[in-house]
Amino acid sequence: xxxxxxxPSGKVKRAVIDQAVIRFAGDSGDGMQVTGSQFTxxxxxxxxxxxxxxxxxxxxRAPAGTEPGVSGFQLxxxxxxxxxxxxxxxxxxxxxxxxxxxxxxxLKPNGILIVNADSFRESDLRxxxxxxxPLEDHSLDKFRVFPVELQRLTRAALEHLGLDxxxxxxxxxxxxxxxxxxxxxxxxxxxxxxxxxKFSKKPLLVEANKRALKGGYSFCEATEAxxxxxxxxxxxLSPGLYRNLSGNQALALGFVTxxxxxxxxxxxxxxxxTPASDILHELSHYKDFGVxxxxxxxxIAAISSTIGASYxxxxxxxxxxxxxxxxxxxxxxxxxxxxxxxxxxxIQRGGPSTGLPTKTEQADLLQALFGRNSEAPIPVLAPATxxxxxxxxxEASRVALKYMVPVIVLSDGYLANGAEPWRIPNMExxxxxxVHFAKDPEGFQPYKRDPDTLGRPWxxxxxxxxxxxxxxxxxxxxxxxxxxxxxxxxxxxxIRAAKVExxxxxxxxxxxxxxxxxxxxxxxxxxxxxxxxxxVKGQRAKGRKIGHLHLRYLNPLPSNVGDIxxxxxxxxxxxxxxxxxxxxxxxxxxxxxxxxxxIQGRPFKQAELDQKIEELLGL
Amino acid sequence: xxxxALPQLTKKDFQTDQEVRWCPGCGDYAILSAVQSVFxxxxxxxxxxxxxxxxxxxxxxxxxxxxxGFHSIxxxxxxxxxxxxxxxxELEVWVATGDGDALAIGGNHTIHMLRRNVGxxxxxxxxxxxxxxxxxxxxxxxxxxxxxxxxxxSPDRPFNPISLAIGAEATFVARSVDIFQAHLKxxxxxxxxxxxxxxxxxxxxxxxxxxxxxVGLTExxxxxxxxxxxxxxxxxxxxxxxxxxxxxKLDGDIEVVQLGNGISESDLVVHDSHHPRSFYxxxxxxxxxxxxxxxxxxxxxxxxxxxxxxxVINEQVAEVIKKKGAGDLAKLLRAGDTWEVK
Numbered sequence: 013x014x015x016x017x018x019x020p021s022g023k024v025k026r027a028v029i030d031q032a033v034i035r036f037a038g039d040s041g042d043g044m045q046v047t048g049s050q051f052t053x054x055x056x057x058x059x060x061x062x063x064x065x066x067x068x069x070x071x072x073r074a075p076a077g078t079e080p081g082v083s084g085f086q087l088x089x090x091x092x093x094x095x096x097x098x099x100x101x102x103x104x105x106x107x108x109x110x111x112x113x114x115x116x117x118x119l120k121p122n123g124i125l126i127v128n129a130d131s132f133r134e135s136d137l138r139x140x141x142x143x144x145x146p147l148e149d150h151s152l153d154k155f156r157v158f159p160v161e162l163q164r165l166t167r168a169a170l171e172h173l174g175l176d177x178x179x180x181x182x183x184x185x186x187x188x189x190x191x192x193x194x195x196x197x198x199x200x201x202x203x204x205x206x207x208x209x210k211f212s213k214k215p216l217l218v219e220a221n222k223r224a225l226k227g228g229y230s231f232c233e234a235t236e237a238x239x240x241x242x243x244x245x246x247x248x249l250s251p252g253l254y255r256n257l258s259g260n261q262a263l264a265l266g267f268v269t270x271x272x273x274x275x276x277x278x279x280x281x282x283x284x285x286t287p288a289s290d291i292l293h294e295l296s297h298y299k300d301f302g303v304x305x306x307x308x309x310x311x312i313a314a315i316s317s318t319i320g321a322s323y324x325x326x327x328x329x330x331x332x333x334x335x336x337x338x339x340x341x342x343x344x345x346x347x348x349x350x351x352x353x354x355x356x357x358x359i360q361r362g363g364p365s366t367g368l369p370t371k372t373e374q375a376d377l378l379q380a381l382f383g384r385n386s387e388a389p390i391p392v393l394a395p396a397t398x399x400x401x402x403x404x405x406x407e408a409s410r411v412a413l414k415y416m417v418p419v420i421v422l423s424d425g426y427l428a429n430g431a432e433p434w435r436i437p438n439m440e441x442x443x444x445x446x447v448h449f450a451k452d453p454e455g456f457q458p459y460k461r462d463p464d465t466l467g468r469p470w471x472x473x474x475x476x477x478x479x480x481x482x483x484x485x486x487x488x489x490x491x492x493x494x495x496x497x498x499x500x501x502x503x504x505x506x507i508r509a510a511k512v513e514x515x516x517x518x519x520x521x522x523x524x525x526x527x528x529x530x531x532x533x534x535x536x537x538x539x540x541x542x543x544x545x546x547x548v549k550g551q552r553a554k555g556r557k558i559g560h561l562h563l564r565y566l567n568p569l570p571s572n573v574g575d576i577x578x579x580x581x582x583x584x585x586x587x588x589x590x591x592x593x594x595x596x597x598x599x600x601x602x603x604x605x606x607x608x609x610x611i612q613g614r615p616f617k618q619a620e621l622d623q624k625i626e627e628l629l630g631l
Numbered sequence: 632x633x634x635x636a637l638p639q640l641t642k643k644d645f646q647t648d649q650e651v652r653w654c655p656g657c658g659d660y661a662i663l664s665a666v667q668s669v670f671x672x673x674x675x676x677x678x679x680x681x682x683x684x685x686x687x688x689x690x691x692x693x694x695x696x697x698x699x700g701f702h703s704i705x706x707x708x709x710x711x712x713x714x715x716x717x718x719x720x721e722l723e724v725w726v727a728t729g730d731g732d733a734l735a736i737g738g739n740h741t742i743h744m745l746r747r748n749v750g751x752x753x754x755x756x757x758x759x760x761x762x763x764x765x766x767x768x769x770x771x772x773x774x775x776x777x778x779x780x781x782x783x784x785s786p787d788r789p790f791n792p793i794s795l796a797i798g799a800e801a802t803f804v805a806r807s808v809d810i811f812q813a814h815l816k817x818x819x820x821x822x823x824x825x826x827x828x829x830x831x832x833x834x835x836x837x838x839x840x841x842x843x844x845x846v847g848l849t850e851x852x853x854x855x856x857x858x859x860x861x862x863x864x865x866x867x868x869x870x871x872x873x874x875x876x877x878x879x880k881l882d883g884d885i886e887v888v889q890l891g892n893g894i895s896e897s898d899l900v901v902h903d904s905h906h907p908r909s910f911y912x913x914x915x916x917x918x919x920x921x922x923x924x925x926x927x928x929x930x931x932x933x934x935x936x937x938x939x940x941x942x943v944i945n946e947q948v949a950e951v952i953k954k955k956g957a958g959d960l961a962k963l964l965r966a967g968d969t970w971e972v973k
Binding site: 053056057058059202246248249250251252253254255256265268269272277279281298299300301302303304306308309310312313316317318319320321322323324325326328342343345346350435436437438439472473474475476477478479480481482483484485493494 | 647649676677678679680681683684686693694696697698699700701702703704707710711712713714715716717718719721722739740743944945947948951952955956957958960961963964965966967968969970971972973
C-alpha cells in the first residue's frame, strides 16, 4: 500500500494510495461471496481496475465455524492496471476464528484486520482448534487489529424491525461491508440499489440490509475507529464503456454473440458440474435471443444432444469440467468423425477424479489435445483472463463453423469465478461469422471438401435432395459412405489432421510481450497470464531482458512459435500442472525449456514467479 | 396461398444403394421392409425424416434408409435424437436400437427420453442376445441362459422392455413381431401417428446366435395359444378358437378364463389403450411372466395428451420473446452496471 499524500480531514486522516487488496473471509453461510462481489462492483463502477479471486469450499455448508467451511473473496483494486488479485492482503475481514486462522498468513505486516469480536467465545475457538484466543494472546501484535462486535452492533441497528435473531445475524456481512466502504471512501449507492432489487419482494429484508450497511458506515464515522481512511483514484483504462465481468459470464455472452453474428440458434446441452454450471444458469436466461438450453441426464447425453443439435443446424455447445470431460471422450471422437461444428468448454478444476471441485488447475491440457481413442485431433483454445473468455467464445465458434470441427475451450475455476472490468465492444469490433448451409443437390457429396478449409458441407435435415447418412464408422473420402479400405483410412486420418492444421492460416503470428529477444522467454497459457504479466513487468523494470509469449491457441500452435523459442537463452514454462505445455513444447520444438509447476489448487503468486525467474537468470 | 400436393412417395424412395449387410435370414430384413413400406404412407416429405441409431446389428439401419441418417455411438441415439428434436422440432425422428443398445449401455437415455416425452419414435429390435459381438447375453436374455459369456447360465434377471417403458411414463408403448408383417406395419403406422415419445418393441429373431428367440410365440401352433393381440375397444380374447379371455378380478388383478359355461365376452376386460393412467397397460405388460397367461402384442398404451418436450422448450423461448421482444445484442452486452472511461 504505497502512500502518495496525506490530507487532514477532521481528526481522521485520509491517505491517497494507488492500490489495495482486501479479503473477506467467513463461514460459507456468512455471505462472503456476496459481500466481495458488492465491494467489487462498487469499486469497478468508480473506475478502479480490479482483479478478484473468490475461493470457496466444495461443501455447501461445512459445519459452522470450522476451517473446512471457510469461504473467502479477495479483491485487488487500483488506480493502475492490475493483473492479479494480489499476493498478500492489506485488509482482512475475518468473521470467525477459523477464517482468521486460515487467512492470517496472507495479511501484510501492519495490515488492517477487522474481526467479528462476537465470534471469539471459547466454543468458537474450539471449532477452529485454537487453544488460546488470538485477540488476547498478542499473536496479532504486528497487525492493526479492529475487533468489532458485528453481531451485537448489527442486532442493535435492526432493533424493532421485528426480525428474529437468526435473520438479523444474517445481515452482519453488510455491516462489515459498510465499514469497508467507509474505510475506502466509497459510495453505498450501488449496493443499496442491489439490495432494493434483490429483495424487491421482501421489503423487510430491504430495510434490514440497508440498515446494516449504513450502520457499519456510521459506526466508523462516529467512533473514528480507524483513524485513517483511504482514497484510490480511478484507473486510467483505455477509453470506452466498461462493465464488470466474470469468466463464466463472459463465455455465456460470447456464445450468444457468436450465434447472433452467425445467424444461428444457440443450443447448450449441459449437465451441472462445478465450476461450469454458471454458464448453464446464465444462458438459460437468454431465451429472448432464442437460446435453447437442455439440462441433460448426464454428461454423455449433454454432448450427444449437442452433436444432434449441430447436425440439425444450430450453433451447439456443451460445458463441463474435468470429470465430465472424461465422460464426453467417446462422443468427442464421434464429433471428429462426423466433422460437425460444436464447442466444448472445459472449466478445469483440480483432479484427478473428483479432485478439488472448487479449486483451479490447468492439468487437462494433454487430455484436451490427446484424450481420445485413435487419431482424433481437435483444436484447443484457452482464454487468458476473465474478460478474454468473451473473445475466446466468439473465436471458438467461428473456427468450429468455418472448418466444420469440434473445438475445445480450456478455461479454469480461477477465470470462471474471477472478474475484471471489460470494455464493451461495439458491434463492428466483433468479427462476422459467415455460415453456409448446403442447398444444391447437384453434385452434392457429404464429404466433398472446401479446398481452403478442408471443411465438409453442412447439409442439415429438412433440405430436399440432400438426404445422406453419417456416423462413427470410417468414411470413404468424398462420398462419406462406410469404408474399411486401408489406404482410404490412412488418407482420412491425414485429412482430419490437415484440417485442424489448416486453422493456422487464421492464427496470427504471436509476438511476445516485453523483449523480442534476450535472456529469458516465458511461455504460458490460460489463467496464469495475469500473474506472469505482472511479474515480467517488474523484472523488466529492473533491466532484465525477458519476453512473454502467452498462447491462446494450443492447437494448432501459431506457426512462428519455433522461431520465437530460438531468440532467448532460456525458456521457462510456468503452469498449474506437472508440466503439460512444457512437454508439448519440448516434444515439438526440441527446446530445452524448464517448468515452474504448482499444483495446489491456487493461482501463482507473483513472488513465486519472481523467484524462479531470478534463479534462471542466475541472480 | 396455394398448396402443393406432396409427391406420392413409394417404398422404393426409401431404399438406398448400400448393400444390406445383415446375416441372411436375420429378422432385421423384415423390419427394414416394413419401415420402408410404412414411411411413404405417413404423408411426410422424405427430407424431414431422420433415422438415428446407436451401435449393434440393428443400428446399421440408417444406412439402408434413404432419409437423413445418423449412426451414432453405443447407447446414445436417444440423446443425439433429443438434440435434433430440440433444435429442429418439425423433423420426423426415428431411432433404431437393440436390446443391448437401448437397455444396457443406453438405458439411462432411454428412460429419460421417454419421461420427457420427446417426439421421437423408438424401434427396439429385441433378439435377446448380443449379435455384433457374437453371442453374449443381453438385458433381455432369459435367466440361466447359456451364452458365450455365461457358460453356466446367465445370473441376470431380464428387463421387460414394455414394463420399463410404461414405468418411465411413455405415452405410446407397443409390441410387434418381425415376421408378423401386417401387424408390424399397422403398429408402425400407429406409432407414426403419435406425437409424443413412441416406444415399439419388435420381437426379432437372430438366426445365428439365438435362433428361435421367440419361437414360443411365432410357431404357427403356438401363436394363437400364447399371443394376445390387443385392439382398442375389443375384449381381450385369445386361444386357438378364441375361447379364452382375460377377466378382471374383484381385487383389481386379472385372470385367464375359459369362455363358455356362463362366461361370455361381455365379462372380459375391454382393451383401452387411451387410458390416461398407465397402471392398466403395466398390468398387461406383466402377463407374460405368469403361468397360463398370453404375451400381449399390439398397442398397449397410446395416450397422446402430454406436450412434447421440444415444444415445451421452444414455446418457452417464444413466450419470452413475445413478452420481452427479440433480444438486442448491443443492449445485452451493455446490461447491468456500466461506467464510462473517457
